Amino acid sequence: MSLLLHLVSKSRWALVAAFAASLVGGLGNAALLALINQALFAPPSGLARLGWQFLAVGIVALASRTLAQSLFMWLGQKAKATLRMRTIRRIGDAAFAHLEKQGAAKSLAVLTQDLDTIVVFFVGLPALAMQSAVIVGCLIYLGYLSLAIFAVAVLTIVLGMVGVRYAHTRAMFHLRASRKREDDLVKYFLALFDGAKELKLHRERKRAFVDETLGTGVEAVRVQRTRGYMLYAAASSWGNFILFAFIGLTLFVFARYIQTDSRVMSGYAIVFVYMIMPIEAVLASIPGITSARVALERIEQVNAELLPENTRVGQPARTFQTIGLEGATHRYFREKENEVFSLGPIDLTFRPGELVYLIGGNGSGKTTLAKMLVGLYVPESGHVLLDGKPVDEAARDTYRQHFSVVFSDFFLFESLLGLRTEGLDALAQQLLVELQLDHKISVKDGAFSTLDLSQGQRKRLALLVAYLEDRLFYVFDEWAADQDPLFKEAFYRRLLPALKAKGKTVLVITHDDRYFHLADRFIKLDFGQVVEQGLGADWTGPGAAPSTHPAGLASA
Numbered sequence: 001m002s003l004l005l006h007l008v009s010k011s012r013w014a015l016v017a018a019f020a021a022s023l024v025g026g027l028g029n030a031a032l033l034a035l036i037n038q039a040l041f042a043p044p045s046g047l048a049r050l051g052w053q054f055l056a057v058g059i060v061a062l063a064s065r066t067l068a069q070s071l072f073m074w075l076g077q078k079a080k081a082t083l084r085m086r087t088i089r090r091i092g093d094a095a096f097a098h099l100e101k102q103g104a105a106k107s108l109a110v111l112t113q114d115l116d117t118i119v120v121f122f123v124g125l126p127a128l129a130m131q132s133a134v135i136v137g138c139l140i141y142l143g144y145l146s147l148a149i150f151a152v153a154v155l156t157i158v159l160g161m162v163g164v165r166y167a168h169t170r171a172m173f174h175l176r177a178s179r180k181r182e183d184d185l186v187k188y189f190l191a192l193f194d195g196a197k198e199l200k201l202h203r204e205r206k207r208a209f210v211d212e213t214l215g216t217g218v219e220a221v222r223v224q225r226t227r228g229y230m231l232y233a234a235a236s237s238w239g240n241f242i243l244f245a246f247i248g249l250t251l252f253v254f255a256r257y258i259q260t261d262s263r264v265m266s267g268y269a270i271v272f273v274y275m276i277m278p279i280e281a282v283l284a285s286i287p288g289i290t291s292a293r294v295a296l297e298r299i300e301q302v303n304a305e306l307l308p309e310n311t312r313v314g315q316p317a318r319t320f321q322t323i324g325l326e327g328a329t330h331r332y333f334r335e336k337e338n339e340v341f342s343l344g345p346i347d348l349t350f351r352p353g354e355l356v357y358l359i360g361g362n363g364s365g366k367t368t369l370a371k372m373l374v375g376l377y378v379p380e381s382g383h384v385l386l387d388g389k390p391v392d393e394a395a396r397d398t399y400r401q402h403f404s405v406v407f408s409d410f411f412l413f414e415s416l417l418g419l420r421t422e423g424l425d426a427l428a429q430q431l432l433v434e435l436q437l438d439h440k441i442s443v444k445d446g447a448f449s450t451l452d453l454s455q456g457q458r459k460r461l462a463l464l465v466a467y468l469e470d471r472l473f474y475v476f477d478e479w480a481a482d483q484d485p486l487f488k489e490a491f492y493r494r495l496l497p498a499l500k501a502k503g504k505t506v507l508v509i510t511h512d513d514r515y516f517h518l519a520d521r522f523i524k525l526d527f528g529q530v531v532e533q534g535l536g537a538d539w540t541g542p543g544a545a546p547s548t549h550p551a552g553l554a555s556a
């Protein structure tokens with residue numbers, strides 16, 4: 001709840017005003033009751049005065065109710081927007097390794113479900129505050145009518161609360177457990193889309209996934225939610241029973257022993273009948289409050305897991321002398337297989353204008369090395385070096401701005417975000433022509449007209465974005481893998497040398513051994529270790545003899 005208090009403390013005056021308005025509204029309702037009771041026994045001459053009072057109190061009650069509802073609604077939406085931006089910022093600022101480990105499902109569940117639960121709670125607050133005020137007002141009126149009855153009423157409330165509290169503790173357990181399962185459900189919902197092809201092509205797989213994996217999860221959430229809400233229903237019935245027991249005892253037992261006149265008796269009757277609805281409403285709102293509490297816990301937990309990097313915003317240097325790794329290591333622990341993949345220790349240095357190929361078999365650690373080099377992974381031991389100096393946490397974000405990377409699992413945004421070059425559209429359009437994408441896409445105000453492209457075309461577009469970023473160090477992770485021979489040829493023979501000629505450092509992760517000789521040097525990885533290094537010209541493996549004959553294109 002501390003998060004909620006922190007949130008509302010920023011709008012504390014609105015909150016105070018909302019509660020005050022609710023209180024006035026609720027007390028106004030109780031005052032209307034008292035006036036009705038008075039009117040029943042007032043002489044005709046006193047009715048006009050009571051009528052005016054009734055009208056005035058009625059208007060005040062209505063106005064305060066409207067004000068309270070509007071304010072709580074406003075507070076609810078504000079809390080949602082603030083929490084949403086807070087979570088979005090947390091995700092944006094979190095270390096890449098944390099994001100990769102946590103996956104999207106947890107945060108997605110927070111950004112959608114949990115935030116909505118909190119708004120529902122706020123929307124329900126005016127009713128809750130007002131009904132509570134009505135109950136308080138009714139109790140005060142009861143106390144005014146008879147202190148003894150008031151004491152019995154308080155005793156009844158305490159008794160009712162003990163029962164509700166017990167049910168609440170049990171229900172909370174079920175609601176918490178069901179909320180935890182929701183994270184897995186969101187993950188499976190995403191898999192329904194991401195794995196649509198695989199599911200459509202295999203009926204048994206789809207059946208197993210939908211009926212067993214998803215079906216079991218959905219059923220488990222249903223069972224636990226139902227248990228939780230049924231406990232609240234039982235608590236609500238208990239509350240009602242206690243209330244009726246109190247009314248029965250007061251009217252039929254205590255009234256016989258306590259001196260009462262008919263005005264007091266009718267006052268009891270009106271107040272009791274009037275109190276039933278607010279008490280039921282308050283009891284009914286408890287599950288919503290609990291759900292909001294569970295939602296807040298999840299938001300706090302996800303935010304706590306996404307630790308922000310403690311980086312300082314600085315301008316990246318326009319040049320560098322060396323970028324490298326010194327004794328750098330990284331490990332992945334694969335829980336399911338109970339296996340560890342270790343990369344390193346790696347010692348490497350890169351200089352401006354160098355064209356380096358990183359080669360090695362599948363799973364040898366090339367992508368992991370690239371992620372460490374560009375500052376996405378922090379080496380578990382050793383360092384990333386910029387001009388011979390270790391890059392610490394504060395400098396890491398600035399360090400990353402040296403790189404432009406097209407990963408094999410790259411992502412394309414719908415526009416050229418963060419690029420403010422003069423004549424950006426024209427430059428992009430020109431590159432689209434060179435990459436033979438101009439018949440498919442156009443760029444207007446930095447936005448692409450479409451991203452519905454083939455994988456090879458999308459990669460060319462990613463290359464265009466990287467080119468426009470105009471960074472000092474380029475990394476391409478198996479870029480050419482999805483390209484046809486002509487583009488492959490253009491990539492290795494024209495584009496990479498052109499970048500090198502511009503003084504860029506280029507690290508190319510590749511399996512295309514027929515081009516290895518074009519590198520200034522190559523680095524070979526095997527099982528996470530550098531096993532071979534040399535000049536591209538000295539490459540003696542497959543494709544060592546450079547092919548410059550056009551016939552080579554066809555056989556690529």
Ligand SMILES: Nc1ncnc2c1ncn2[C@@H]1O[C@H](COP(=O)(O)OP(=O)(O)OP(=O)(O)O)[C@@H](O)[C@H]1O
Nearest residue numbers: 100332333334341361362363364365366367368369
């Ligand atoms: N996020 C991850 N969590 C756990 N293990 C991982 C993760 N990413 C990669 N690995 C494992 O680390 C090893 C190295 O992976 P990496 O992607 O660096 O290899 P690679 O040489 O780039 O392979 P490829 O040529 O197939 O792309 C592999 O065994 C892979 O299964």
